[in-house]
Amino acid sequence: MKTQKYLREPQRFLIYDVRQYNNPLYEPASDRKPTLIQNDYNTEIPILIDYGSGITKAGWGNSTKPDLSVQSLLSKSKDSKTSITQALTSSKIKDVDLFKGNYRSPYERNIIQQFGLLENLNDFIFNEIGVVESKVDHPLIITEPVANPEYCRQNLLEQYFECYEIPSVMIGVDTFFATFYEFGQDRYQSETCLIISIGHTTCHIIPMVNGQIIFEEIKRINVGYFNSFEVLYKQLILKNNHQKHHLDYQTVQAIHLNNCSVAVNYDEQLKYLKLGTDGFQNKFYSNPIVRENNILTDLECLQEPIYIDFPIQQKIIDESELLRKQEIRQKQAERLKEAMQKKREEKKRAHEKELAELESLEIKFKEDQQSAKMVIEQYFGKGKGIEEVRKRIQKVKVKLGFLPKDTLEEDKYTLINIADSQLTAQQQKQKKLQIIQKQAAETRAEKKALEKQKKEEIIKMKTSNPEVYLNMLYEKRLKIIKKVDEKKKHQQELSTRNSRVNQKRMQTIAQLGASEKIGKDDNFGMNDEDWNIYIGIQKDYESDEENQEMKLNEIEIELREMDPNFDDKIKIGEVNPYGLSMQEPFIELSVDRFRGNEAIFQPGIVGVDQSGLSDVITFVLNKFPAETQAKLLSNIRITGGGSVMQGLAKRMERDLTSNFKVGSVVQVNLMSEPIFGAWLGMQKVYKQYGNKLNDYFISKQEYFEKGSSEGLFKSNPFSNVVIPY
Template sequence: MAIGNHASSSTPPSQSSPIHIRDTPYDAQPQPAFNYHSLDGQDPSICIDNGAHSWRAGFSSTASPYIDRTNLIARYKDRKHGNNVLVFGQDVEADSNSRSNARTMFDGDLLTQADLLECALDYTFCKLGIDTPKIETPVVMTERLANPLFSRALTSELLFELYNAPAVTYGIDSLFAFSRQRHDDGLAINLGHQSSTIIPILGGKSIPSRAKRIPWGGAHASELMLKLAQLKYPSFPVKVTPAQASFMYRETCYFATDYDEELRSLADPDKLSAMTKIVQFPFAKPEVSEKTEAELAAALERRKEQGRRLQEMQAKQRAEKLAAKMAELEEYRLLLSERPTMKKAEFVSRLVETTPFETEAELDAWIKRTEIEIRKKQRKDLGMDEEPEEEPSFPLVDRPDSELTEDEVKEKRRQRLMKAGWEARVKLREEKRKEKARLEEEKRREQEERETNLMGWTLKLKDEQEAVMLRIQERKKLRAQLGDRKSAASQSRMKSIANLAAEEKTTKKRKKGEDDDGFGQNDSDWAVYREIGGDDESDAEEDDQALLESIETRLLQYDPAFTEEQTMLGRAEAKNKLINAFVRGGSDGKFDPEDVEQSHQLHLNVERVRVPETWFQPSMFGVDSAGVGEIAGWVLNGFEEEERKRLMQCIFVTGGAANIPNLIPKLRSVLTPILPFRAPLKIVSSLDGGDPRLEAWRGMAEWSVTEEAKGARVTRQEYDEFGGEWLKEHSWGNVPP
């Protein structure tokens, strides 16, 4: 049974309340100095866990490190007061000056900046209350696996030359943590900040020659979380800092036992919403004067009254226009009724002076059109159907021009145009009637096919539905491509324009009477203009939308297996629901961009499993390396059967990432297929359910009082004789040169 502080469930429950980002990550109250003189009579060592992420230091006689801070240093000059400022730990987040000047003593996980290490040691010895001219107690420090000689020499030179330390001992952090397990054999897996290491231990002694290192750690996971958040919310109102990204990764992520299956399950919007965690960033809520219910009701009533007045004004305007038209019609009728009492020339003269018409025929035609128009409006206001159009008469069309006067010839031309329009309308009505009959016949045949072969009928309609949806999607894609000048569609359009422009320059203007080239007779000719103009084919799209609606209506009516989710709208809603669950957690309430609180929220769901999975699949994000589980299995299988069984009895996991839930079940699921069938496997984490982050320091503190630790100390005399690279071999350290 696995020991540790992690649940074995596959998916941890989602947190319903938001996780709040601290707006002051630095320490508001400074930590007091340790009472160094309270250790009189004891012989403790100063234990320092110099990690790439955290700096932990304290005396070995205490149960936990007195100092536990982020391993960052900021040095700058305060121009306002003219003071040199030195900030260590999470206090670098205090203001913009310290944040912009924050640095680390490591390059990756390699110690390179001795001046920053000196700052950290100054802070440590001051906080530990050491007020003597020199350090009087031995120092035990951690170092990386296969630490280079120059890096160790930098540390030794500072401790011996600057602080006059009596003795120094170095060891590997994950091995110090493993020493607490009281096992002689096992595998120490450290999920560190800049890298991860796997070190085998046999007979109480590490075997660094068989150890492996993976260039992926918590810093890379935090960076990945930051990039995913920026990609998901490109217009987030505040800048997400690396420290905040690290907080999100540590507080929200968990290992998925089966990553692929977990991702497939998240295709369900409900499951995606259930596992979403909301991260709330600090924000300043604007002061808004809230209106009372009476004020809101009064405003609503005012809007309704404005709507009613607008409708009344529109109705009044329509009535006034109709009354003016009727008055004008009555005036022209009266003028036309006086025609028998006047001579023709006199009537025409009066007609030209008082009306916009030049002939009696124009006046008569206007009166007839206006009467029809007024009747249509009156019938429409009363909710009645339109009057059937009467067949007009055209008496002058069939008479020869020789029998007509000049005015009658003009009237004949007008009647010929009116007759052509009438015949066109009659032809159109006949075509509509035939089309209606054809549709009724198709409907009858379709009904007959549906009754005799329902399955074949539904399959044919579903194929037609897919074809119509594909056409609609292709049009949308084409419109999007035409909006991008670098797309293939836009470039093809520009080539067509350039070719036509070149032809225009070389082609002379055709004179009257020359032969026509026939351009425009084929539909393909007009396709050129559609391509150049970016025509969106709105008519064709409307036809396809109507056809799709008809198909889906019939399928919903007659096919019991066809549901609303299979319609185009249903598919779009499912996709939108999934997108909403991904971006906004599938919240029931509509997202309000004006709400400051909502706009300062990040919804993390898929990221919660994607980021930790990088330890087991670094290649997903461009790191050319195998994962922790695969390499651990490869290291174990490199031993003989008996040794492998001993190693498998204590696979110990430590480091900051060991706090991520579900790590032990994940590691077990990866190792089980790699190792021999049914081989006993025990994976452990922190001792007694403690914090895996502190295991290295506690193991160092417990080991520092042993005889082995005392024998592994490098004294000042040995440093003067052999140099800073000198190292004594012990069970939990690097192999000396």
């Protein structure tokens, strides 16, 4: 694959460096708690709450910054001791992941809809900032979004006055408070500017002319910061599924804030990432005059991919740890040997007991044939005689070592050399069976001879060519490890009832246990020995697993004797048992760096059928006269949590410059406090307006007199306007 040529060398970061970012979420420190509780005794100090669909900020009016900043998320949890279901805020939950777990927000889009969850959130806020009693005896200044529906405001006031018994409430728009903090009182009443509020799930374009908000020209886009982050998160998990244990919610959030950007020209940026500088070798870019007239993208604005490395975590094992592991392996080998010896002794005792019973049965047959015959038929089956008893005695004696193994071979194939004409139908069947058994025995004997020959060759190789022998041992060890892992995987699949492996096993067992005759003559299970098939299957599996463990221990003991560096190689083997390439894993951020943030300018990326931010701004500005339009273009202010996206101002300047006539001055600036500006603006209003604010508060007495009617709402310089029906 051809490597692209870029203007600059792509940057590489360690994941640990990426995770370091300024987290805007915090709770009051323990040493500040007494001061906060002291504020509760002064009922004149207001409580300021900036409700945001992403982050909620709250604090006392005399604080220099919000006392509390938490995500607007809650999760239901049942206490194990009291069995009471309680709502936990995101700050009380470790490693919040919006895409996993049962997290809910009081908001739908940017409007409060779940007032039960809002009550849980308010309980947490009042408790954390030091309100001691359930009654909140303080004035309240809160924020709401632009064009907040009347029924939402009514439900909110109902909760404050009836649930918390708050004496008075003032309501204002978060963006207007942030603008007041940025400009101050005098400029707020006279400024002409275009305010762009990029929130968690929405964007608002708000024109302000001579200190007056032009409400009829305010526009909303149903895409926000969260949508851009969601695109990045899903793309990274989809493309780097093998690294998803590293890509938790907090890490991707840090990547989004630190390493993602808004492309100045999205199409040109994609072209640069695909073709490098080779994609710009044409007349438009080589000729500076043509290039300037066509307003082409400055190559310096294009950005290269970023690589984030995930270093392999290897345990540093010292000599004492290696000795401890070696002792554990030796103990395991001894335990396996003891278990095998115990099984042998149990089998020996069982054979000795069986031999004693069979010999006593043979003696009993000599004394009383009739009663002995009944016992024989019960033991060996109907129609069996004393010959079966004697054969079984001989087999048991061979197993116990009382007779040589050849003894059985002599009497095993007695019918092979006899002609079929001299045999009965039953004996002919037995003859066929003996022929098959003899062929199998000869095959096993040949196999044993070959194995013996191989062992002799291996012994010779060990002395003559030790390096080849050592490599062979490593290969054997690797094969056994793979086989053991496959067995474990197979066992896990068997534990799942509906898995394909388990269903296949059940079919095999059913076929093994089925009779040749199907239907009325199916008598499987009538005899106890029919069920031995299940015991045999399980027994073979267990013994095979034990043998693999034994072989592995034997090979490792031999490897330690021959290779002094074996334990050092084990260090790598524990992390990488199959000898795969040990290069450090990484993820590449190329298109993903820009695609998520581009959703604000192209909402179709996330499935929203609306115009993008630059197009809507152009549409709004074209509604104003040329003089006012020029003033608005030259004073665009961006606020809201989403304004922290890198490259946002440059992109807007570039788009608006191309959308308006030549010579138009486009100036885009970020407000000084994009996240906490609304709360700080409320605090500034409280300090500068003083007693004048009393006219803007809705009192509890007015609420109980008028109810939740339209006449209850009081407009102020920072509020929405309510248009009567």
